[in-house]
Amino acid sequence: MTRLSGGVIDRSRTLSFTFDGQAYQGHPGDTLASALLANGVRLMGRSFKYHRPRGVLSAGSEEPNALVELRTGARREPNTRATVVELFDGLEAKSQNRWPSLSFDALAVNDLFAPFFAAGFYYKTFMWPKAFWEKVYEPAIRRAAGLGSLSMLPDPDAYDKGFLHCDLLVIGGGAAGLSAALTAARSGARVILADEDFRLGGRLLAESGPFTDQSVDAWIAGLEAEFASLPNLRVMRRTTVWGAYDHGIFAALERVADHLSTPGEGVRQTLWRITAKRAVLAAGATERHIPFANNDRPGIMLSGALRAYANRWAVRPAERVAIFTNNDDGHRTALDLRAKGVEVAAVVDSRAEAKVLGDYPLLAGALVTGSRGRLGLKAIRVAQHGRDQWIPCGALGVSGGWNPNVHLASHHRGRPVWDEAQQTFLPGEEGPPGLIPAGAAVGEGSTHAALMSGARAAVKALDALGIKASPPNLPEAEDRPLGLKPLWHVPGKARAWVDFQNDVTVKDIALAHQENMRPVEHLKRWTTLGMATDQGKTANVTALAVMAELTGKTIPETGTTIFRPPYTPVSLSALGGGNTGTHFRPRRLTPTHVWAEGRGAVFVEVGQWMRAQYFPRPGEKTWRETVDREVLATRAGVGICDVTTLGKIDVQGKDAGAFLNRIYCNAMASLKVGMVRYGLMLREDGQAWDDGTCARLAEDQYVVTTTTAQAGPIYRHMEFCRQGLWPELDVQLISTTDAWAQLSVAGPQARVLLERIVDGFDLSNAAFPFMACGELTIAGGLRARLFRISFSGELAYEIAVPARYGAALMGRLVSLGADLGATPYGTEALGVLRIEKGHAAGNELNGQTTAQMLGMGRMVSVKKDSIGAVQSRREGMAADSRRLVGLVPVAATDPVVAGSHLFTEGAVHNTGTDQGWITSACYSPHVGSAIGLGFLTEGEARQGEVVIAANPLEGQAIRLRVVSPHFVDPEGGRLRV
């Protein structure tokens, strides 16, 4: 172990974990990265393209290199950043993107072929021969690409979504965030403080003595105690605010149980939607590195990270360390390491005027120009005053200044602005309204400045809400300047990495410049800069500066880089929340669902509904056998089907008839009370939209039905018409789909069966003829509605009762009708019955058809204005001569395949000769063969003709005879008995 003294780790407890099968130990408070470093492990991954050995670069969520696979089995999770993985006992981690092992990776051969993988290689290398793309190049690239691998198993854990509201959301729990939260919480405002770390303090935890009057530990302990006592403050640790959305809505991910080996009964992660009146962005800053030749060896890391590992985690990254810096912050790392007894080999400072600030060798006006060590840093080459020297060291901290974390401030296309004095981008003015950046995120990076800035931001934010807040007493803190002098990269011939994760070097940027891919957006796509899991947090600004240098322009002239959500990766499981499998969307069950389950029904999804598809009986070997029986039983005796899912809309008011006249293309106002009429609705563009029945229960009350699929859209449309087109009409609408259970009772014995259940209601043909409707009671007083309508072509009724009685009614009808052969049937038989009868359904009303095509052209009234009527008479629509026809195979055993296109016999098959298509097909036990419905050019005049149904997908061309679409009882006599 290479632990130093101090640190915020609990040395009283030891945690065991493995990395690539090797056992190690760490302490509570460790991250996987700090524990590995403490165990002397520097090599943690391989780079994406060249498979270069890589170690940890950072100590936070910006990490580009140390990506590992966590856990095993279904919980295996690729691409987790070792720098933010909280260590737990039994943690299993594996390196990725290497084979066969991390220290020997066969694909490292890519590194030798680096010239082939230069900027834009995807676009250049795999261009030809063209035929190779699909078979050779793409599969090869896909195999090589990607870092970790998925388990390919369903995620076993639970995820949740939640909603929170507050006056002020404070994003980040460092100096600025803590000061903002304290200020705001003391004012009584409703405050949420969210921080991605598992411990509050942010960068304060990584520094030695940032306060001059007290210890950080004591201050934070005091805050924690006060925070716990404030009911108006919610502190959310392990919570990353990853996106800013409209109107003060923020997305946040809380890693509830990622730090446990399994979440147990609880959820693993919660996706929060936080609605905040104001927000303070105290996201801190990310240190930037300085590219130099071979700057990617394990052991080379950000100077601030080196300091964090030493101060917070008591990790000594190597016995001898060096620093490369262009500002005073690098010197601070040297001072902290020296204070902890680590040997500092040299501070290499690019500034000629740099002053030594303590007891360490300073090389001022010097540059690091190279490094050695295949799997870990062994020495750096330093150029000073025209002279090179090698300095042995096991770790190098690089400090090129700090980039404010402007990400969330740029989520509304708020462009960051360049600050020449600080040589950084700062949040612009155009960011999300109500979001106030504070602390290092706005360039107020010293501890003193951050504390003050956070308090000021909170006061300002709350003032806008009319809440009076005043800054609290804050610790006395360091306020040292950086004294930065820009150095964006060290010139040289060898490769110098800018973007570690995507293996983008200074040379790649030079090549992109040479190839005129100069705008930032082009540069990004040409070189893959800033892509993948880290989104260029440690690379983008440096790349921009390198490009600026090449173009001879300033950095702001060259461009800015804006960031999109998410700030850090969010798992699809979290975004999905609990909406997986059958919970993906609501499942609606019909009133007879449980009853049908008891009868062994097979169910089918119809939109959100689960409907009984058919009711197999013992001994039936195929679904067809079952469906044929259900169809024949209905035609011979009586069948019962739950049709509750059809949309039902209750229309009431003095003007209900006038309203429906405008909604349906045919007349409804003239419908007599106690009668039902078929209705066809058009879209305003004249196409047929939906059909159903319209029953007039009273002078001022209709009940209309829609198809199952269109129940929602039609209701929405009718409300639009009522509120937005004709608000002067006295009419009210309500959807009653779920309120009434509705059963179809169809077949020659339907009346006999219903007579056994109604309370003395006269069902005779004279008293209750075809298309009659009425309200009645059944079964000794249960209120019901009865409609004499038929989808099957048989004598049929639909009976509606309050939904909770649906199952009882179904059971009673089936048992009372046993002697009549009463048979429950499902959606399959329903479909067969309606195809045999030639009734249009969803397949015929697919949005491409017209009333004329359906044979209902004359229904579109010219005497009144109705939705779609004008457009339906357009020349092109009126000229469409395709009509609904029936189709039967010439050879009785041939199939009829829906979707097949129709052609004249002998014609070539192309779109020019296309004569229509088959909309619906089934086996008809009534006809004794397959049958179909379809639209055919001049269809009405072609009965008897043989046409070809072509199904080129399966090489089928079947001869079909054109017949009437009414296979059953074309005169309609059965309906009217």
Added chain:
Amino acid sequence: MLIPHPLLGPRDAGEFTYLGDARLLERPDGLGPDAPAAFHDYVYLRDNIAGVQRELWFHEQGDRSWLVVTRDTLTHEILKAELARDVVLARKEAGK
């Protein structure tokens, strides 16, 4: 987004269904002499403005009100939300 419902206060945009240009409220007379041309424009020539636009939103997961929302489509700033019913009644009243 949050939509300031005139009856219910701020409501999450997820409760609403969107329809677009509020000019759909100005449906021509289907029996008028110029109905074919007027309906062509009504159905096919709708605006989709980069800027301030009046548009239709339906509070489908709520009270089922159709709203006319005045929104800047570039910033998503919502300037006004009215009941479509009120807007249309006022227009018809003024037309009389």
